[in-house]
Structures are given as C-alpha cells and as structure tokens.
Amino acid sequence: MNTQSSNNPEEQIDRYVYEVTRRLPEKQRKDISQELHSLIDDMVQDQFPEKDITVEDINIVLRQLGNPRDFANKYREKQQYLIGPEYYDMYFFILKIVLSAVLFGMVVAIVVGNLVSLPDNALTFVTDILAAAFSGVFQAFAWVTIIFAVLSRYGDSITGIHSIKTEMAKSKEWDPAYLPDVPAKNARIKKSEPIIGIIFGVIFLIFVNSAIQFIGIISITSNGTTIVPVFDPAAIREFLPLINIILIIGLVKELIRLFIGKYTLQMSFGIFVLSAISLVLTILVFTNPDIWNHNFVAELNSLFSMKEPANFDSAQLWSIVYRVFIGISIFGFAVETLSNFVRSIRYKVAPYIPKE
Amino acid sequence: MGMEEDILSGLVLELRRGTIVLSVLSQLYKPRYGYSLVQELEAKGMALDAGTLYPLLRRLEKQGLLMSEWETAGTKPRKYYILSDDGKRMFMLLKKEWNAIVLSMDNMMVVQEGGNEDEHTEQQ
Numbered sequence: 001m002n003t004q005s006s007n008n009p010e011e012q013i014d015r016y017v018y019e020v021t022r023r024l025p026e027k028q029r030k031d032i033s034q035e036l037h038s039l040i041d042d043m044v045q046d047q048f049p050e051k052d053i054t055v056e057d058i059n060i061v062l063r064q065l066g067n068p069r070d071f072a073n074k075y076r077e078k079q080q081y082l083i084g085p086e087y088y089d090m091y092f093f094i095l096k097i098v099l100s101a102v103l104f105g106m107v108v109a110i111v112v113g114n115l116v117s118l119p120d121n122a123l124t125f126v127t128d129i130l131a132a133a134f135s136g137v138f139q140a141f142a143w144v145t146i147i148f149a150v151l152s153r154y155g156d157s158i159t160g161i162h163s164i165k166t167e168m169a170k171s172k173e174w175d176p177a178y179l180p181d182v183p184a185k186n187a188r189i190k191k192s193e194p195i196i197g198i199i200f201g202v203i204f205l206i207f208v209n210s211a212i213q214f215i216g217i218i219s220i221t222s223n224g225t226t227i228v229p230v231f232d233p234a235a236i237r238e239f240l241p242l243i244n245i246i247l248i249i250g251l252v253k254e255l256i257r258l259f260i261g262k263y264t265l266q267m268s269f270g271i272f273v274l275s276a277i278s279l280v281l282t283i284l285v286f287t288n289p290d291i292w293n294h295n296f297v298a299e300l301n302s303l304f305s306m307k308e309p310a311n312f313d314s315a316q317l318w319s320i321v322y323r324v325f326i327g328i329s330i331f332g333f334a335v336e337t338l339s340n341f342v343r344s345i346r347y348k349v350a351p352y353i354p355k356e
Numbered sequence: 357m358g359m360e361e362d363i364l365s366g367l368v369l370e371l372r373r374g375t376i377v378l379s380v381l382s383q384l385y386k387p388r389y390g391y392s393l394v395q396e397l398e399a400k401g402m403a404l405d406a407g408t409l410y411p412l413l414r415r416l417e418k419q420g421l422l423m424s425e426w427e428t429a430g431t432k433p434r435k436y437y438i439l440s441d442d443g444k445r446m447f448m449l450l451k452k453e454w455n456a457i458v459l460s461m462d463n464m465m466v467v468q469e470g471g472n473e474d475e476h477t478e479q480q
C-alpha cells in the first residue's frame with residue numbers, strides 16, 4: 001500500500017473519494033464518486049477562488065468533510081454487523097473466558113506431555129507450546145465468532161426461547177401481556193456457575209484431545225518419567241470423536257444456562273434431552289472393554305517392583321471400574337435433571353411478592 | 357461554563373436534527389445540486405455539512421421524494437435534485453405537522469413564562 005503523501009491536488013482528491021467509495025456497494029460507487037468529485041471541486045473553488053490550488057488547500061477542504069470512513073457510514077443505510085450490538089458484550093465476555101481456558105489448557109497439556117516423553121531439546125519444547133497454543137487460540141476464536149455470528153443473524157428465532165411465548169416471537173409485535181416474570185431470586189442462575197463450567201469444560205476438552213494418553217499414574221524418578229496410562233492409547237483414540245461430542249454437549253448445556261439465566265421448564269427439558277444423549281454416549285464409550293489398558297496392573301507392578309497377586313483378572317478390575325464410573329454418571333444425570341425440574345416448578349408457582 | 361456550553365450545543369444539535377429533512381425539502385421546488393443546497397441552507401441559517409446532506413439526498417431519492425439528474429452541459433458534471441410529486445405532497449404534510457408543533461410549543465412556552473412573572477418582565 002502506498003502511504004506516501006501526494007503532491008498532486010487531483011490525486012489527493014482521488015484518494016479521498018476512493019477511501020469513501022471503496023466502502024460502499026459496487027453499484028453506487030460510480031455515482032457517488034462523481035458526486036464527491038464535483039462537491040470537492042465546488043468547495044475548493046468556493047474557498048480558494050482565483051488561486052492555484054495546492055495539496056494543502058485540498059487538505060483543508062477534506063478536513064471539513066471529515067474521516068472518509070464516517071462519510072461512507074452515512075451513505076450506508078443500515079450498518080452491517082457480524083456480531084450485532086446486542087450480542088457484543090456477551091461475545092467478548094465468552095471470547096475472553098474461552099481463550100484463556102484454551103491457552104491454559106494447552107500449556108498444561110503440553111507441559112505434562114513433555115514431562116513424560118522428554119523432548120530432544122528445550123527449543124522443540126518451546127516451539128511445541130507456541131504452535132499448539134496459537135492454533136488452539138485461533139480455532140477457539142473462530143468457533144466462538146462463528147457461533148455468535150449465527151446468533152446475531154438468526155438470533156431472533158433461536159433465542160425465541162428467551163421470549164417464552166412463541167406466538168409472541170412469531171408475530172414480533174410487542175405486547176405487555178407477554179412480559180415474562182421477574183425470576184424469583186433463587187430461580188436465577190448465578191453467572192459464575194456456567195462460566196466455571198465452561199472454563200473447566202474447555203480445559204478438559206483440550207486435555208482429552210492432546211494428552212489423553214497421559215491420564216494415568218505418573219512416576220517421576222531419577223531414571224526419567226514413566227507413565228502407566230489408564231486407557232489403551234490406540235482404542236481410546238478411536239473413541240475420541242464420541243468423547244468430544246459428550247464434552248461439547250456439556251459446553252452447550254453451560255451456554256444455555258448462561259443465556260437463559262434462570263430455571264425454567266423449557267430449559268430443564270432442553271438440558272434433560274442433552275444430558276440423556278450424553279449419558280447414552282458415555283455408556284457406549286466406557287462399557288467398551290477395549291478402551292481400558294489391560295496391562296495397567298502389570299505395568300504398575302513392574303514400575304513399583306511389586307508382585308502381581310495370584311489369579312488376578314484384569315478384565316474383572318476394569319468391569320468394576322466402568323460400573324462405578326457409569327454408576328456415577330447416571331447418578332449425576334438423575335440429580336441434575338431432578339434438581340432442574342424441581343427448581344423450575346417451585347419458582348414458577350412462587351407467588352409474586354411486591355418490593356417495598 | 358464550558359460544560360454548560362457543551363450541554364447546550366448538544367441539545368441544540370438534537371433540536372435541529374429533526375428539522376433537517378423539512379428544510380431540505382423546502383428548498384427543492386427548483387432543481388439544485390448538492391453544494392448549492394449547502395450554501396443556500398447556510399445562508400438561510402440552517403448550516404448543514406455535506407457529509408450529512410449528500411447521503412440524505414440519496415435516501416430521500418430512494419424513498420421517492422426526490423428525483424435526480426446529472427447535468428453534464430456545464431463546465432463540470434453536477435447532480436441536480438428536485439422534489440417529485442410525492443415529495444411535494446410529503447412536504448405539505450410535514451409542513452402541517454411542523455406548524456402544529458410550532459403552535460403547541462408556543463402555547464407551552466407562553467404558559468410557562470406567564471407562570472413566572474419576574475422572568476417575564478425581565479425579558480421584556
């Protein structure tokens with residue numbers, strides 16, 4: 001881009017006009033360009049009659065016309081937004097949370113990863129961190145932006161959940177009869193809850209994707225770092241897409257809680273459906289015997305130079321582990337669903353208490 | 357004092373904003389190009405910068421209130437605007453609204469001044 005200042009008055013005018021018109025729709029450009037040339041000519045002749053025009057004279061006139069960007073904005077009838085103003089604060093808020101969680105998660109995952117399998121030199125270690133952090137942040141940024149751009153464009157129909165009464169959302173006509181209840185104090189979801197959920201969800205998502213083989217028992221001795229993984233590295237990778245879906249469902253649940261901000265029946269039902277899907281997937285993944293590391297006990301024993309107990313059955317150990325794991329998942333699902341519905345119903349019927 | 361001036365100029369700007377369209381329409385019974393309209397309005401006490409006027413003319417044309425034509429016969433090409441029939445009708449309707457506003461504002465302010473005798477006499 002040429003940033004040299006122009007010595008030619010005509011060129012200076014061209015530059016200004018171009019700066020305005022390049023921001024406008026193609027089919028208006030020619031007309032507006034002509035119009036502006038003629039305007040600037042008129043202004044210059046009006047203010048500097050019978051004089052050889054210099055660039056400085058032109059600049060005086062251009063300063064009166066103001067920043068070409070503002071000028072172009074006035075020509076545009078409606079503002080084009082990627083992220084609409086009503087979502088802007090929320091967008092930056094979520095972006096900050098997600099980006100810091102991604103950055104943190106990446107660094108932790110890579111530090112752990114490198115502790116275990118020591119890299120050749122410190123340089124690869126540092127470049128690994130930088131490269132992964134960069135691509136992670138970039139991806140997170142892109143996804144958050146895409147989600148909010150979609151929300152901005154189709155937000156009215158999506159957040160129809162917000163306006164509770166769907167017939168109202170359809171007609172778009174505002175009627176005080178449809179004003180939603182002020183949620184009772186206890187019916188409000190504290191913002192900090194879903195936010196903490198999102199932070200841990202994102203960190204976990206990154207960890208699972210970059211360092212799942214390191215979930216296990218880590219022993220650091222003078223001989224180096226050894227790890228006894230809980231999962232079978234090859235098998236668990238095949239299940240990564242499913243595990244990612246489970247984790248993303250978790251994030252979506254937290255986002256719903258954050259957006260709706262109070263316990264309602266619709267929200268409870270939506271979260272119930274998502275949780276049920278997630279539970280089914282969890283059972284599908286973790287009841288599969290292949291994903292567990294069947295040499296876990298043997299490796300552990302050799303690590304700590306212990307003897308394996310007689311007639312030890314590794315398959316039996318894992319079947320106990322996954323039963324406990326799934327038991328906990330089902331219990332969590334039940335508690336969550338029940339507590340959501342109970343709260344929604346209780347606060348819905350709570351009578352209105354006027355403020356003093 | 358600077359603050360009072362700031363507030364005043366902000367309020368005056370807001371007050372004048374609503375009258376811009378009416379003053380532009382009022383000057384376009386005969387064809388004018390943008391810059392001559394800027395000068396005309398300024399001479400009549402309604403200074404308006406080109407950055408506001410030019411996009412406004414375009415919008416009014418799109419709404420069908422103005423018509424435009426490029427005049428290429430002179431030394432340089434100029435775009436002339438003039439009221440369309442719809443524009444003339446709209447101008448008459450707006451003028452009626454304006455007169456009603458002037459009337460009710462006058463009424464309100466007379467009542468207000470009458471209620472405060474001291475200030476009333478001071479102003480005279």
